[in-house]
Amino acid sequence: xxxxxxxxxxxxxxxxxxxxxxxxxxxxxxxxxxxxxxxxxxxxxxxxxxxxxxxxxxxxxxxxxxxxxxxxxxxxxxxxxxxxxxxxxxxxxxxxxxxxxxxxxxxxxxxxxxxxxxxxxxxxxxxxxxxxxxxxxxxxxxxxxxxxxxxxxxxxxxxxxxxxxxxxxxxxxxxxxxxx
Amino acid sequence: xxxxxxxxxxxxxxxxxxxxxxxxxxxxxxxxxxxxxxxxxxxxxxxxxxxxxxxxxxxxxxxxxxxxxxxxxxxxxxxxxxxxxxxxxxxxxxxxxxxxxxxxxxxxxxxxxxxxxxxxxxxxxxxxxxxxxxxxxxxxxxxxxxxxxxxxxxxxxxxxxxxxxxxxxxxxxxxxxxxxxxxxxxxxxxxxxxxxxxxxxxxxxxxxxxxxxxxxxxxxxxxxxxxxxxxxxxxxxxxxxxxxxxxxxxxxxxxxxxxxxxxxxxxxxxxxxxxxxxxxxxxxxxxxxxxxxxxxxxxxxxxxxxxxxxxxxxxxxxxxxxxxxxxxxxxxxxxxxxxxxxxxxxxxxxxxxxxxxxxxxxxxxxxxxxxxxxxxxxxxxxxxxxxxxxxxxxxxxxxxxxxxxxxxxxxxxxxxxxxxxxxxxxxxxxxxxxxxxxxxxxxxxxxxxxxxxxxxxxxxxxxxxxxxxxxxxxxxxxxxxxxxxxxxxxxxxxxxxxxxxxxxxxxxxxxxxxxxxxxxxxxxxxxxxxxxxxxxxxxxxxxxxxxxxxxxxxxxxxxxxxxxxxxxxxxxxxxxxxxxxxxxxxxxxxxxxxxxxxxxxxxxxxxxxxxxxxxxxxxxxxxxxxxxxxxxxxxxxxxxxxxxxxxxxxxxxxxxxxxxxxxxxxxxxxxxxxxxxxxxxxxxxxxxxxxxxxxxxxxxxxxxxxxxxxxxxxxxxxxxxxxxxxxxxxxxxxxxxxxxxxxxxxxxxxxxxxxxxxxxxxxxxxxxxxxxxxxxxxxxxxxxxxxxxxxxxxxxxxxxxxxxxxxxxxxx
Numbered sequence: 001x002x003x004x005x006x007x008x009x010x011x012x013x014x015x016x017x018x019x020x021x022x023x024x025x026x027x028x029x030x031x032x033x034x035x036x037x038x039x040x041x042x043x044x045x046x047x048x049x050x051x052x053x054x055x056x057x058x059x060x061x062x063x064x065x066x067x068x069x070x071x072x073x074x075x076x077x078x079x080x081x082x083x084x085x086x087x088x089x090x091x092x093x094x095x096x097x098x099x100x101x102x103x104x105x106x107x108x109x110x111x112x113x114x115x116x117x118x119x120x121x122x123x124x125x126x127x128x129x130x131x132x133x134x135x136x137x138x139x140x141x142x143x144x145x146x147x148x149x150x151x152x153x154x155x156x157x158x159x160x161x162x163x164x165x166x167x168x169x170x171x172x173x174x175x176x177x178x179x180x
Numbered sequence: 181x182x183x184x185x186x187x188x189x190x191x192x193x194x195x196x197x198x199x200x201x202x203x204x205x206x207x208x209x210x211x212x213x214x215x216x217x218x219x220x221x222x223x224x225x226x227x228x229x230x231x232x233x234x235x236x237x238x239x240x241x242x243x244x245x246x247x248x249x250x251x252x253x254x255x256x257x258x259x260x261x262x263x264x265x266x267x268x269x270x271x272x273x274x275x276x277x278x279x280x281x282x283x284x285x286x287x288x289x290x291x292x293x294x295x296x297x298x299x300x301x302x303x304x305x306x307x308x309x310x311x312x313x314x315x316x317x318x319x320x321x322x323x324x325x326x327x328x329x330x331x332x333x334x335x336x337x338x339x340x341x342x343x344x345x346x347x348x349x350x351x352x353x354x355x356x357x358x359x360x361x362x363x364x365x366x367x368x369x370x371x372x373x374x375x376x377x378x379x380x381x382x383x384x385x386x387x388x389x390x391x392x393x394x395x396x397x398x399x400x401x402x403x404x405x406x407x408x409x410x411x412x413x414x415x416x417x418x419x420x421x422x423x424x425x426x427x428x429x430x431x432x433x434x435x436x437x438x439x440x441x442x443x444x445x446x447x448x449x450x451x452x453x454x455x456x457x458x459x460x461x462x463x464x465x466x467x468x469x470x471x472x473x474x475x476x477x478x479x480x481x482x483x484x485x486x487x488x489x490x491x492x493x494x495x496x497x498x499x500x501x502x503x504x505x506x507x508x509x510x511x512x513x514x515x516x517x518x519x520x521x522x523x524x525x526x527x528x529x530x531x532x533x534x535x536x537x538x539x540x541x542x543x544x545x546x547x548x549x550x551x552x553x554x555x556x557x558x559x560x561x562x563x564x565x566x567x568x569x570x571x572x573x574x575x576x577x578x579x580x581x582x583x584x585x586x587x588x589x590x591x592x593x594x595x596x597x598x599x600x601x602x603x604x605x606x607x608x609x610x611x612x613x614x615x616x617x618x619x620x621x622x623x624x625x626x627x628x629x630x631x632x633x634x635x636x637x638x639x640x641x642x643x644x645x646x647x648x649x650x651x652x653x654x655x656x657x658x659x660x661x662x663x664x665x666x667x668x669x670x671x672x673x674x675x676x677x678x679x680x681x682x683x684x685x686x687x688x689x690x691x692x693x694x695x696x697x698x699x700x701x702x703x704x705x706x707x708x709x710x711x712x713x714x715x716x717x718x719x720x721x722x723x724x725x726x727x728x729x730x731x732x733x734x735x736x737x738x739x740x741x742x743x744x745x746x747x748x749x750x751x752x753x754x755x756x757x758x759x760x761x762x763x764x765x766x767x768x769x770x771x772x773x774x775x776x777x778x779x780x781x782x783x784x785x786x787x788x789x790x791x792x793x794x795x796x797x798x799x800x801x802x803x804x805x806x807x808x809x810x811x812x813x814x815x816x817x818x819x820x821x822x823x824x825x826x827x828x829x830x831x832x833x834x835x836x837x838x839x840x841x842x843x844x845x846x847x848x849x850x851x852x853x854x855x856x857x858x859x860x861x862x863x864x865x866x867x868x869x870x871x872x873x874x875x876x877x878x879x880x881x882x883x884x885x886x887x888x889x890x891x892x893x894x895x896x897x898x899x900x901x902x903x904x905x906x907x908x909x910x911x912x913x914x915x916x917x918x919x920x921x922x923x924x925x926x927x928x929x930x931x932x933x934x935x936x937x938x939x940x941x942x943x944x945x946x947x948x949x950x951x952x953x954x955x956x957x958x959x960x961x962x963x964x965x966x967x968x969x970x971x972x973x974x975x976x977x978x979x980x981x982x983x984x985x986x987x988x989x990x991x992x
Contacts, residue, residue, distance in 0.1 A: 125234050
């Protein structure tokens with residue numbers, strides 16, 4: 001993405017995305033979502049509404065932007081409502097980083113495939129990140145809790161039925177790993 | 181039953197692979213080792229890993245070197261004369277490259293219609309790329325700014341000054357046809373852009389002799405398709421090749437190519453269109469839009485790639501809306517609740533212009549489907565398309581079908597209420613009997629197959645109908661009102677066979693599939709359909725694997741790119757499985773025929789003695805005289821002998837399918853609602869969808885289609901509504917004002933299945949993509965009215981928001 005004009009001041013943003021140090025120089029008004037997508041080429045994070053409602057742009061952040069999250073790692077945020085410059089020094093996980101270290105599908109991703117939790121796939125990255133964070137907080141949710149956990153994200157294809165099932169399946173896969 | 185997806189015995193039957201395989205036309209194998217069959221199985225989707233790892237290729241993900249960004253200046257008033265457009269300040273914004281208005285569009289032709297309504301006697305208003313002289317809806321593109329960055333394009337658009345001389349606006353259909361209404365288009369003094377009638381039997385006679393009648397004015401309100409991925413497009417023009425590359429999030433890439441050729445007067449062989457991964461569509465990514473034409477024009481004019489992605493607020497204005505009818509319908513019936521005729525009028529709000537395909541929605545779907553599941557043989561209904569100062573309407577999941585089902589199913593419940601009969605029983609008394617197919621409707625359709633009473637019974641059993649009725653009679657402790665709603669439906673799928681196309685003002689829409697067999701025996705299949713979430717890469721590979729009898733993993737399915745896919749019409753109208761899936765089957769059958777011929781030659785046997793077994797061809801009953809499919813593929817491409825005259829190398833094949841008729845999926849949706857009389861809040865406490873889509877290719881995918889459709893249908897009944905104020909200003913242009921339901925607002929849904937194979941295609945499949953959205957809305961509406969009727973509420977329009985329901989209860 002080219003910049004508005006030569007006159008607009010630019011700022012260097014250094015952060016770690018999916019374990020890899022990255023940096024880019026951007027105008028102050030560059031949204032974190034656009035920064036990830038266009039400046040860093042990580043197009044898995046999608047923007048569906050640009051006003052923080054749909055959740056497709058959800059990424060997980062550790063260590064910047066808010067003072068009250070000491071010790072909280074992988075907090076889900078709406079990257080379309082944040083400026084990239086606020087995340088200088090942060091660690092961010094996007095959907096691309098939700099795979100296993102060897103690149104195979106991670107437990108949440110695998111659960112979505114097992115349960116047909118996605119159709120067009122556009123909202124999916126935001127669900128995968130949201131659920132990844134949620135299962136850290138609550139490793140064995142009830143169906144009702146699973147439904148509640150995803151109720152900040154919009155999906156127009158699935159009617160959420162199989163996404164709820166995917167949350168439960170992901171919890172199962174994760175606990176098998178821990179147990180096994 | 182508490183399972184997320186309750187299954188009936190009927191479904192288990194259908195999902196058994198050995199009973200659900202396609203009829204390949206291949207001779208019966210004599211002996212083979214327990215062949216794996218894929219049709220009917222819940223195969224996990226091939227397309228999922230790329231979406232799950234963020235590797236989908238959506239429009240906004242793509243960038244071209246040197247691209248500029250488009251931002252539209254859109255009409256801010258609903259109806260006005262443009263008295264001036266000042267672009268000077270915009271041109272001086274740093275980064276702005278160009279600003280185009282209608283005056284700059286030399287040589288750009290109007291966007292042609294692909295659905296022709298009945299001739300109104302005067303020329304229909306031309307659909308132009310940018311507004312010229314007059315704006316007629318808030319959101320109409322007036323100018324487009326091109327700039328080096330999206331921010332600069334937005335700043336530039338902000339700086340364009342458009343002066344308006346306001347004209348009176350009209351947004352509601354009944355207001356628009358009133359005598360003193362403002363007129364939108366010259367020659368259309370009454371704002372009616374088309375009129376057509378559905379007449380059959382003797383409605384006049386039936387009404388004259390009927391002992392009972394019931395009439396309702398029903399509003400099927402305007403909703404937004406709300407597609408997760410907004411529309412967008414990148415166009416790049418090469419002046420030396422005089423060719424254009426287009427990436428666009430669309431359901432119809434070949435049609436888009438044709439449209440661009442028409443609008444820019446370019447030959448199609450120099451236009452390449454690629455849909456990439458499409459993030460949902462629901463009918464909203466079918467037509468060619470004026471803004472898309474402007475992007476193509478700008479790319480050619482500037483000689484630089486132009487990228488445009490709709491913003492969400494812009495999408496609420498600029499992408500077609502759905503539904504928006506007012507129906508005034510009446511049925512005649514006897515003392516047993518047997519209906520003899522329907523009559524009345526439906527006004528369809530077409531918005532400010534007819535978009536290329538939008539008249540087909542009400543003309544080709546709503547009107548013909550009014551008889552629904554019922555045997556009455558007389559009808560006299562007029563359908564009128566009306567211009568208003570609103571966003572143009574177009575197909576939205578169901579595209580005219582949900583409206584027809586809504587009206588008829590509401591009326592069936594009114595018949596039951598009038599006579600004090602059980603609405604389930606009234607349906608039984610009026611259904612087309614299962615033994616009577618093919619069935620001719622008085623509106624000119626020929627239903628292919630179905631068993632409506634069976635689906636109803638399954639639905640009643642699933643929701644424990646008698647138990648819920650008892651609960652309803654006894655009342656709840658906390659005063660909550662319980663309602664039970666049933667809606668049966670019949671829908672048109674597999675659009676549009678050439679044999680019936682004239683009825684909907686369309687050409688015949690066949691489908692294509694091209695099979696490429698590589699020397700390794702691995703297979704690519706290119707399709708003319710263009711999936712966008714329906715799992716085509718999986719389900720079509722299932723059909724191919726069964727027909728070719730090769731491993732499922734040896735097959736890939738591709739679509740969406742006009743360079744690599746054969747001409748086809750795309751994905752909409754519940755057509756892809758029935759029409760495109762059959763094209764896959766036919767193309768694979770051709771491959772099998774070629775393979776058998778080559779096998780005979782290579783095995784030095786008579787072709788009639790060659791049988792297809794899993795992964796190979798052999799002399800019938802002689803496994804030692806066998807050639808593997810992969811070896812056949814290799815030997816027929818890497819030839820060791822000269823080709824005989826007329827002989828073709830390899831096993832590739834292309835096939836087309838133009839079905840003899842539509843398919844007619846059917847079913848019954850049933851639900852239980854609880855209404856809190858203190859707040860008016862409606863909660864769907866149980867919902868079951870029983871759908872008959874004929875042969876099920878993949879139950880996982882089929883259930884997913886139903887879930888999504890039902891969620892949208894329930895949402896129309898309870899939450900969603902596009903609202904304009906009296907001046908035509910949209911009041912619902914963000915997700916803060918327009919309710920797209922979350923998981924918390926979407927009830928648990930259960931699905932069950934009935935199976936009546938379609939006789940119009942060899943797979944026996946019918947459409948499933950729209951069914952969920954068709955039965956669910958009237959099921960909820962009937963349930964809400966069932967709950968409210970004892971409190972004295974006899975009629976209420978959707979959406980059943982707490983405010984509306986509470987107010988209705990106060991009036992009682």
